[in-house]
Amino acid sequence: MKTFEYTITDPVGIHARPAGLLVQAVKALDSKVTLTNKDGKSADGKKLLAVMGLGIKQGDTVTVTVDGGNEDASVEALEKFLKENL
Amino acid sequence: MQVATGTSIVNRIAIGRIRVYKRPEYKIGEEIVADPVPELKRFEDARVKVQAQQNVLYEKAVKAAGEDSAAIFQFHAMMLDDDDLLDSIKSIIVEQKHTAEYAAQRGFENTAQMFSEMDDPYFQARSADVMDVGNDIIECLLGLDTSSLQGTEPSILVAEDLAPSETVKLDKNLLLGMITREGSSNSHTAILARSMNLPALIQCKDIDDSWDGKFAILDGYNSCVYIEPTQDLVDSLTRRHEQELAQDALLEHLKGLPNTTIDGTTVRVYANIGGPQDIGNVTANDAEGVGLFRSEFVYLNSKADPAEEEQFQAYKRVLETLAPKLVIIRTCDIGADKTIDYMNLDKETNPALGFRAVRICLTRKDFFKRQLRALLRASVYGNLGIMFPMIISLREVKECKDILAECRRELENEGKPYSDKIQIGIMVETPAAVLCADELAQEVDFFSLGTNDLTQYTCAIDRQNAKLEAFSDPHHPAVLREIRMTVEAGHRHNCWVGICGELGADLSLTETFLRMGVDELSVNPKSVLPLRKQIRSIDLRKPAGEGLTQNTQ
Numbered sequence: 001m002k003t004f005e006y007t008i009t010d011p012v013g014i015h016a017r018p019a020g021l022l023v024q025a026v027k028a029l030d031s032k033v034t035l036t037n038k039d040g041k042s043a044d045g046k047k048l049l050a051v052m053g054l055g056i057k058q059g060d061t062v063t064v065t066v067d068g069g070n071e072d073a074s075v076e077a078l079e080k081f082l083k084e085n086l
Numbered sequence: 087m088q089v090a091t092g093t094s095i096v097n098r099i100a101i102g103r104i105r106v107y108k109r110p111e112y113k114i115g116e117e118i119v120a121d122p123v124p125e126l127k128r129f130e131d132a133r134v135k136v137q138a139q140q141n142v143l144y145e146k147a148v149k150a151a152g153e154d155s156a157a158i159f160q161f162h163a164m165m166l167d168d169d170d171l172l173d174s175i176k177s178i179i180v181e182q183k184h185t186a187e188y189a190a191q192r193g194f195e196n197t198a199q200m201f202s203e204m205d206d207p208y209f210q211a212r213s214a215d216v217m218d219v220g221n222d223i224i225e226c227l228l229g230l231d232t233s234s235l236q237g238t239e240p241s242i243l244v245a246e247d248l249a250p251s252e253t254v255k256l257d258k259n260l261l262l263g264m265i266t267r268e269g270s271s272n273s274h275t276a277i278l279a280r281s282m283n284l285p286a287l288i289q290c291k292d293i294d295d296s297w298d299g300k301f302a303i304l305d306g307y308n309s310c311v312y313i314e315p316t317q318d319l320v321d322s323l324t325r326r327h328e329q330e331l332a333q334d335a336l337l338e339h340l341k342g343l344p345n346t347t348i349d350g351t352t353v354r355v356y357a358n359i360g361g362p363q364d365i366g367n368v369t370a371n372d373a374e375g376v377g378l379f380r381s382e383f384v385y386l387n388s389k390a391d392p393a394e395e396e397q398f399q400a401y402k403r404v405l406e407t408l409a410p411k412l413v414i415i416r417t418c419d420i421g422a423d424k425t426i427d428y429m430n431l432d433k434e435t436n437p438a439l440g441f442r443a444v445r446i447c448l449t450r451k452d453f454f455k456r457q458l459r460a461l462l463r464a465s466v467y468g469n470l471g472i473m474f475p476m477i478i479s480l481r482e483v484k485e486c487k488d489i490l491a492e493c494r495r496e497l498e499n500e501g502k503p504y505s506d507k508i509q510i511g512i513m514v515e516t517p518a519a520v521l522c523a524d525e526l527a528q529e530v531d532f533f534s535l536g537t538n539d540l541t542q543y544t545c546a547i548d549r550q551n552a553k554l555e556a557f558s559d560p561h562h563p564a565v566l567r568e569i570r571m572t573v574e575a576g577h578r579h580n581c582w583v584g585i586c587g588e589l590g591a592d593l594s595l596t597e598t599f600l601r602m603g604v605d606e607l608s609v610n611p612k613s614v615l616p617l618r619k620q621i622r623s624i625d626l627r628k629p630a631g632e633g634l635t636q637n638t639q
Contacts, residue, residue, distance in 0.1 A: 009501065011466065011502075011503070020164045023164065048164050048165060048168045049165065049168045049197055050170055058501075
């Protein structure tokens with residue numbers, strides 16, 4: 001299991017469009033991905049509505065946990081995705 | 087005749103019959119089914135069908151309104167792949183043995199509730215999207231046909247509210263205008279109205295089913311609708327509507343043409359606007375940008391001093407909608423004839439020469455900073471210019487810029503982005519600013535001449551005093567000379583110069599301004615095309631006519 005943190009710079013936060021892209025990106029990975037917001041609430045990265053339900057806004061730090069599969073590759077792919085989209 | 091009021095989204099007129107748009111009403115029973123398997127299949131069939139519809143709506147919306155507006159339908163389609171939502175609906179069918187429509191209603195309502203209970207207004211608004219998809223599923227399960235709700239004749243549509251999928255499905259050729267009881271200026275109804283430049287009223291609390299089929303006039307300028315109007319009103323509003331149509335015809339003819347004279351001199355023509363409801367008029371009249379956006383609407387529409395976030399949302403929407411056009415937002419110009427209770431301004435004997443505009447802002451720094459921070463944060467969404475009004479000295483410009491720099495540093499520390507391409511300018515509307523123009527031009531990117539106040543201050547003629555009309559001369563040589571001096575001073579220091587006062591739209595002065603080298607004219611949206619027509623008829627190679635130059639030398 002690997003974890004990393006990312007601070008959201010998108011002005012609206014994890015809104016519908018990037019949340020949709022994020023879910024698609026996670027589905028393409030072979031690891032289980034969990035997002036946790038600053039209040040400790042978690043969501044499965046494959047679940048669109050749960051990810052949006054975290055209400056992550058600009059400036060919030062989100063903890064990403066990657067479990068199983070090729071963890072290094074998954075972490076790398078997600079870090080790249082987040083930098084480009086959020 | 088009945089008059090109902092609301093909030094106007096687009097200032098135009100619609101004349102025609104009312105069509106009350108109502109989604110079919112239904113009641114979903116709580117009956118128990120013996121075998122859940124057929125219900126699961128019914129739900130799955132509806133899900134696949136509605137998901138396919140969302141993808142069709144997406145394609146349709148991309149063509150009609152572009153990728154950004156269409157993205158919502160992708161979100162809708164993806165929602166129908168969400169395991170949490172689908173599992174909750176399936177478990178209601180399997181475990182509680184309810185019908186597919188009952189389970190869908192419960193499942194979507196629960197999800198919508200989750201969004202509506204969130205803190206952030208963006209996420210709260212998503213609950214409407216969830217219910218929009220939910221209603222589509224339920225209507226599909228019930229076999230309801232919603233395709234004929236709009237009728238077959240052109241009409242003014244009256245509805246409680248319109249969901250995104252409904253606004254996309256509407257036949258735009260049959261749409262004269264829209265009136266809704268609910269909705270915000272961010273709602274899909276408002277967005278559609280602006281993009282089509284259609285008159286629309288939202289928050290019209292008095293809408294009534296009995297209006298269906300009645301003759302009505304929607305008057306966007308006065309934020310109201312007249313049901314069965316009197317003949318006088320019909321006559322006067324029809325005339326106004328005909329002017330709009332004549333304007334439309336002019337637009338067709340001049341659309342996309344450059345503001346270039348016969349000899350090849352080009353001047354930028356921008357629009358002056360007073361609030362988000364005018365945005366549609368900017369694009370509809372083919373203005374190249376906004377030369378004066380009066381920010382007073384954020385203060386006047388608010389019961390208390392508006393928070394940074396509220397201002398940020400308002401500016402963001404304006405910039406986003408008009409991007410990549412330049413939008414020059416003038417900072418708070420309250421005072422003189424514009425007063426607001428919560429500002430607690432003293433009554434003054436001479437308000438035009440009193441505590442107003444930048445004088446208030448530089449005194450009440452926290453108030454000023456809220457606006458500047460909101461503007462900076464909004465700047466990443468478009469092409470922003472910030473303009474300070476009522477400047478008389480270099481010291482004031484420097485102070486404004488210092489406070490702006492302070493706001494930038496704060497935002498950097500907070501990790502909030504702002505654009506590094508913001509243009510900074512001032513209104514030149516006092517004789518002091520004209521006489522100091524050389525110093526001021528070195529501090530800013532642009533000047534915008536506010537000819538109304540400049541005339542009042544130069545000629546010592548109170549704009550509000552009707553008795554002075556005999557003494558006032560809108561083409562006073564002193565004012566024309568000041569304009570020339572300002573243009574020349576600006577150009578000496580690489581500072582472009584525009585006119586945003588009423589003189590900018592005075593077609594008898596267009597040639598004079600072009601000869602002076604004015605870079606930009608910002609006028610009422612309705613004047614943009616007549617001005618373009620005038621510019622395109624001018625030939626600066628010909629000698630200036632008499633009277634054109636003598637007054638300004």
